[in-house]
Amino acid sequence: MGKVRRISGCVAAAEAVRLADVDVISSYPIRPYTGIMSELARMIADGRLDAELVYAEGEHAQLSIVYGASAAGARTFTGSSGVGVTFAFEVYSPISGERLPVQMAIGDRTLDPPGDFGSEHTDAECCRDQGWIQGWASTPQEVLDMHLIYYRVGEDPKVMLPQYVCQDGYFVTHILGDVQVPDEAQVKEFLPPYKNHHILDPKKPQIIGPQIEPCMGPPQQYQRKQAFDNINEVLIKAHDDFARIFGRRYDPFLEEFMTDDAEVVIFGQGAHMNTAKAVAARLRNLGDKVGVVRLRTFRPFPTDEILKRMSRFKAVGVVDNSAQFGISGGAGVLFSEVRTALYDVGDKVKTVGFVGGLGGEMITHDEFLRMFRKLQEVAKTGKVEKRAYWLPFEL
Amino acid sequence: MSENLFAEPNLKQITVWARGVLQNKDARDVVVALTEAAAQENKHVQAWENYVDLPDRIYVPVRAYAKISSDPIDSRYVYENDAPDIVVLVEETLVKNDKILKGLKEGGILVVNTRRSPEEILNFLVTKGNLGTIVTVDANSMSTAVVTLSGSEGATDATGIGGGISAPIAGAVVKASGIVKLENLESVVKNPAAMKRGYNECRVMKLDKIEPAQPVKEETAWDLLKRMPFAGTVDSPVSENPGMVTGNWKTRRPVIDKEQCTECSTCWIFCPDACITRTDNGMEFNLKYCKGCALCEATCPSGAITMVPELDFKE
Structure with a gap:
């Protein structure tokens, strides 16, 4: 069993990313999610996490970086808030369409206007139809747990879909809560290493996201729908295993x-x-x-x-x-x-x-x-x- | 009825005021040290920083808060403490800010980091409503401020808690209020010696008479809707923006020696806040917006401008 720490939702998310042993992270600062990235940067600097942290020039690039990295076989993480979430919009559907289990943290912030730092779910809810798994955590503990659970569900061979883990800006990102930070061994038991079976490989070249004829539209979209239909079963199993290994039981829905x-x-x-x-x-x-x-x-x-x-x-x-x-x-x-x-x-x-x-x-x-x-x-x-x-x- | 339904009678609130960037860390450390000590006494606690303040602006007034209760804290999801029991000023000139005692509970405590006496501090207060005790502690002589961005924006503080001037200030808070046991505070701060000096050497003055607080009428959402301009626009150009009064950022103010001033207008060019105007009486400063950055003093070719500490002035 790990120890209990009083931490914010931002730190809880970063702890989950560390425990998930993520390979590639892309960042761009915007309140209130920024604390996640500063925490991860420190973890890498301190040698607590071995990951590539790429400072993007904007959110569109942030998502493009993890898109490519995920296709190359890396477990990836990114995040944003408010107008940062919407600036990256073009890249969401391709990531889901290519069935890449990228994970993104969203620390909610209003879109402009009203142009303040406060939280509205509008930013993340805009993305609801992009083919990503999406859920809201209500406490720092649930943030940590949901990040781990969503990696496992998104990377399941029956699913292979990206995930948004959302938390209210300030109310969860900045207000501390008691968090049981699990041991690495527990996480290893719960979350198998990421395996992508259609990995980008110079020895076996492939084109991802090619132009298609309209007749290929229905089958391609139906394939994604079938993957979505598989989520609930995988989600239930993941929550059962989570409860067994970590001792915290959540209703999945x-x-x-x-x-x-x-x-x-x-x-x-x-x-x-x-x-x-x-x-x-x-x-x-x-x-x-x-x-x-x-x-x-x-x-x-x-x-x-x-x-x-x-x-x-x-x-x-x-x-x-x-x-x-x-x-x-x-x-x-x-x-x-x-x-x-x-x-x-x-x-x-x-x-x-x-x-x-x-x-x-x-x-x-x-x-x-x-x-x-x-x-x-x-x-x-x-x-x-x-x-x-x-x-x-x-x- | 609703007020009673959600009352939290055992909740204690501490509000700490400080100056942006240079004192964010020490302000946060005061509330974290006190809540961590309270947690050792099995209290329910919450420590947080004001999210709406602008913490990345040097010298802007910023706030950190603590809640300590023997009951679970229902009112976790708020931006501010509405009714502090204790108000702390990490920097003395904040005493001139008319917001510091807002909502103070009857008989509340004000703790100020200053070399001055409680009597002197009392003279600067704009309102004294509900104030019961003034405490002064010369924390700067007992420890050194810690300036770091570590721990900002909800991230982990890697530098430890209570190593700077927060330690003696927290000690003074405990002396005046007994809100936590001294030994528990001692066990959580990095500099227990300075904390104890704050506890032992602070000056506590109980006020003979508690003045009642004047009721403040808060604007309702309907009031705000009525005065909301179309699409939230702001008229431009304006010489003053009432939505962003910055005069309370300064700890020193510019004073001009008009004998020495040649009215060359160099200060007028350099003032980043357009607070200087040329008049028939020479250069005039708009102190309502002057942030006390001292660029005018630094750029004045004839040495006519001097930055003078705010507490040398009553107003």
Whole structure:
């Protein structure tokens, strides 16, 4: 067993990268994820990590560097935040399309505007359709664990897909938490060495990403879809093995908190759900049957799990820490997708969308209290008067 | 009702003010040393730096925070301490900043790193609301400041905790507040001798009477929406930007000897913040925005400008 350290989400991510014995890292600074790269640079300087750290001239180059390195057989790592994430956009789909299990940390930051350092999930959620595995960690410990789990899932021969490990900027990247940093031997048992079977090799030349005829489009995309369909099975197995080896068990898809007899729940992802849990716990003391469901895997979106496990609630409030203007449902992408997932239940489960914490503003205890009260009202009356609320203006 | 529901009665908050870059490390060390000592007493702790301050600007006021509680800390995901029990100033001229005691709990403690007496410091305070005790400690005579970027932006600090002026300052905090046991603080700082000097040699003054704090009206999101210009734009050109008042960055201010000044305007050219204007009365300084960088003093060909410590002036 490793030792417990009080560290930030940035340091936790770097510790995971060290433990995964990554070969090639590409960096470019932007708050708030920068701490990950400064930590890795120190590890290399101190001889604690043997990896090539390439300072890119921008995020597009950052992603291009790990694209090539991964194709050449290296285990790779990169990361960014906010507009850095979007500047690299062109490279995401090719990495996934070439089935290269690159891993990228995203420390969320607003896109411009509002042009501040605060966290919104919008930057990473923009990338949701690029064929990457994607999930949010809510504490530094979960950051470390999720990086290790995602390497294993992404590099599984049945999957071979890149992964985004997302953490809320500041709330997770900069706020310290107690983290059990595992031993290298444990990680070796959990994470086999990276093996790419279509490696770039001068003795066996190949062209990756060639121009194709339209008729090859459907089979190429279907192949990627099949790989995506394999993720859940591999994800479940990886979480089982993780629990056995490290002694920490996470639900791969949805963490449920005080949901056993809950009538209404808040649904969301990332660090804000810790505040939601604190509020739910206080409300439980008053006898309110409330709970929290925290999404852990955003891509692939766990449609069946949500349908199976959330149809027992009377009202579900979906919290989006993002601005997707004009989206169906009128809140954010989580609300839109949860409504779609619950469509087959019919009118039994009422859903309400909440947009909060924009610009990195806190979502306060009082705001969560107001959300729970609104959901209780919806559950009691059976009527959804307003589908979506932008906080703090509309609730 | 909601206020009671989320009250954290056993939570203690410490807010440390310091100067950007040169004192980030010592400010962080004060809160880390105190929280690590508290953790040894099985307290729940949180130490963090203000994320919205601009820590890479030299001399800008920056803040580091600690939370210590016997209960789990529910209010972890905040940017600031809303109601500090203890406020620490790592550099003495910060005492003129009107924000330092904001939200202070009744009978709260102010600890200042200075050679001056508590009585002198008291005179500089813009507001004294809720203040119960002033403590001064001459930490610079007991240890040497540690200037490093190690540990910034949430990364690991490779230089150790409490080796610089943070040690005597933390010692003074413990003397005045008893927030942790002295031996626990001793076990976490790199320079326990300096820490003990701070504990033993600091000057503690209890105020005879606690003035009530004036209530502050916070702007609501609706207020902010009302005054938000179209698309968040800022008019330009402006001579002053009320959203970025930088006068509180300085620890010294320029004073001009108009007898010696030839009005050559060299200072006007070099001032990076356009704080100098030519008037019929000669060169004038806009101290609301002057950061105290001293470029005017350095470039003045006739030696007419002198940088004078801020605390030589009451205002």
